Amino acid sequence: MSVENKIIAIIAEQVFLEPGEVPPTATLEELGVDSMALVECIFAIEEQFEVQVPFNANQPNASGFDISSVKSIVAAVEVLILEQKQ
Amino acid sequence: MNRVVITGQGTINALGKNVAETLTAMSNSTCGIGPLDFPNVDRLSVQIGGQIQKYKAQDWFGRQELSLYDPFTQYAVIAANEAISQSGLDFSDELSLNTGVVLGTAGGGLVTQDQNYRSVYEDGKNRVHPFVVPRLMNNAAASHVSMIHGLRGPSFTVASACASSNHGMGQAYHMIRSGMAKVMVTGGSEAMLCFGGMKAWEGLRVMSKDGCRPFCATRNGMVQGEGAAVFVFEEYEHAKARGANILAEMIGFAMTSDASDIVMPSRTGAANTIRLALKDANVTPEDVGYINAHGTATAANDKTECAAIRDALGVAADKVMVSSTKAMHGHIIGGTGGVELLAVIAAVKDNMIAPTINHVKTDPECNLDVVPNVARQKRVKVAISNAFAFGGMNAVLAIKAI
Numbered sequence: 001m002s003v004e005n006k007i008i009a010i011i012a013e014q015v016f017l018e019p020g021e022v023p024p025t026a027t028l029e030e031l032g033v034d035s036m037a038l039v040e041c042i043f044a045i046e047e048q049f050e051v052q053v054p055f056n057a058n059q060p061n062a063s064g065f066d067i068s069s070v071k072s073i074v075a076a077v078e079v080l081i082l083e084q085k086q
Numbered sequence: 087m088n089r090v091v092i093t094g095q096g097t098i099n100a101l102g103k104n105v106a107e108t109l110t111a112m113s114n115s116t117c118g119i120g121p122l123d124f125p126n127v128d129r130l131s132v133q134i135g136g137q138i139q140k141y142k143a144q145d146w147f148g149r150q151e152l153s154l155y156d157p158f159t160q161y162a163v164i165a166a167n168e169a170i171s172q173s174g175l176d177f178s179d180e181l182s183l184n185t186g187v188v189l190g191t192a193g194g195g196l197v198t199q200d201q202n203y204r205s206v207y208e209d210g211k212n213r214v215h216p217f218v219v220p221r222l223m224n225n226a227a228a229s230h231v232s233m234i235h236g237l238r239g240p241s242f243t244v245a246s247a248c249a250s251s252n253h254g255m256g257q258a259y260h261m262i263r264s265g266m267a268k269v270m271v272t273g274g275s276e277a278m279l280c281f282g283g284m285k286a287w288e289g290l291r292v293m294s295k296d297g298c299r300p301f302c303a304t305r306n307g308m309v310q311g312e313g314a315a316v317f318v319f320e321e322y323e324h325a326k327a328r329g330a331n332i333l334a335e336m337i338g339f340a341m342t343s344d345a346s347d348i349v350m351p352s353r354t355g356a357a358n359t360i361r362l363a364l365k366d367a368n369v370t371p372e373d374v375g376y377i378n379a380h381g382t383a384t385a386a387n388d389k390t391e392c393a394a395i396r397d398a399l400g401v402a403a404d405k406v407m408v409s410s411t412k413a414m415h416g417h418i419i420g421g422t423g424g425v426e427l428l429a430v431i432a433a434v435k436d437n438m439i440a441p442t443i444n445h446v447k448t449d450p451e452c453n454l455d456v457v458p459n460v461a462r463q464k465r466v467k468v469a470i471s472n473a474f475a476f477g478g479m480n481a482v483l484a485i486k487a488i
């Protein structure tokens with residue numbers, strides 16, 4: 001499974017949707033991901049890809065880890081995988 | 087209904103090992119937060135906290151006591167000894183039956199749990215010390231305080247996360263008010279600064295890596311602390327008759343539940359609790375000169391709390407001084423309301439308004455007088471202390487000078 005498909009599966013599970021119902025262009029807000037679901041998504045991403053995601057719930061936009069859409073999360077995780085799995 | 091006064095106070099926390107040291111530190115804007123020091127701290131992503139500096143348990147307790155006292159009990163006993171000694175009370179047979187102990191804690195003997203899980207899981211040991219259970223139980227601190235001082239009245243432990251101390255002190259207040267007890271030893275303690283305690287908090291991603299800045303536009307999360315504060319609450323006529331040195335009068339208490347979210351604060355819930363506490367105390371918003379805020383320095387709490395204070399106080403919110411002393415001692419979780427009550431008493435008794443330190447930039451969503459960076463000397467008639475816990479459980483205390 002690609003990084004994108006794995007992340008879509010993680011997010012879909014949090015908001016009780018089928019992976020097919022989560023378009024890569026969707027924002028987390030559109031999908032109904034609240035602050036607690038977001039923290040759970042990030043935990044699942046860290047576990048799945050064995051990376052550390054720099055994320056502080058008090059400053060969701062300050063870490064450089066772009067959570068604005070599914071696509072941006074995929075891109076950010078791909079960078080983390082490259083950086084942290086060498 | 088009986089009137090309730092405070093005739094003793096004691097503490098140990100990152101700012102000091104007694105009340106005098108703590109209040110001096112608060113009035114000097116001292117920050118007790120620094121690098122954490124305990125095993126495996128290098129495996130934590132957040133490595134700062136308000137740890138009690140140069141604390142050696144064996145300086146305070148003997149070997150037999152230490153086999154039974156988790157750090158949360160040690161801190162409670164140290165604080166209770168100071169408070170009871172200051173009160174000058176002698177617990178003769180009759181008073182002993184009329185004096186109880188209600189303490190708050192969230193984690194109880196967490197250090198004991200952490201050490202013993204490590205021992206059986208990581209080190210593979212198949213045997214633990216025989217006193218693990220009496221050390222870790224949440225009521226151990228209250229029990230030991232009752233045993234040391236021979237207090238045989240109503241005693242128990244309250245656990246409501248960050249509001250545990252305020253809830254506990256609220257119960258103690260009600261017991262004296264209703265005539266159930268003459269004297270209550272009350273407050274709270276917490277010792278969560280260990281690997282497991284911090285690791286659990288890390289999961290929520292609400293902690294700051296670089297400092298506690300309540301109400302500041304640059305705030306980025308809470309910072310943990312540890313310690314205890316314990317008070318002697320006494321029925322007013324009893325205190326007066328023996329010529330006790332009265333520090334302040336407890337005049338109101340309110341508690342409510344948001345019934346909405348397990349971690350997010352509620353503006354309505356907080357505002358209602360403040361209103362109910364003022365009503366219980368029979369005072370107006372204009373009477374309130376100082377609020378010791380919950381002020382955790384998370385994005386969510388501080389703006390919600392400021393809005394709630396405006397809702398509850400109306401135009402009087404423009405005049406009230408609001409500070410969060412957590413910037414100095416850290417968030418002591420179940421013990422925090424206790425340590426914060428020291429600042430509230432200092433406000434009405436000595437007119438010392440403890441500051442909110444680390445304030446660098448005003449947040450328009452926290453547009454109250456947050457007493458930035460420097461303590462103030464100002465006369466205050468009534469002061470309140472807010473605690474709004476995870477789980478949506480709110481507890482606000484009101485006191486006045488006497």
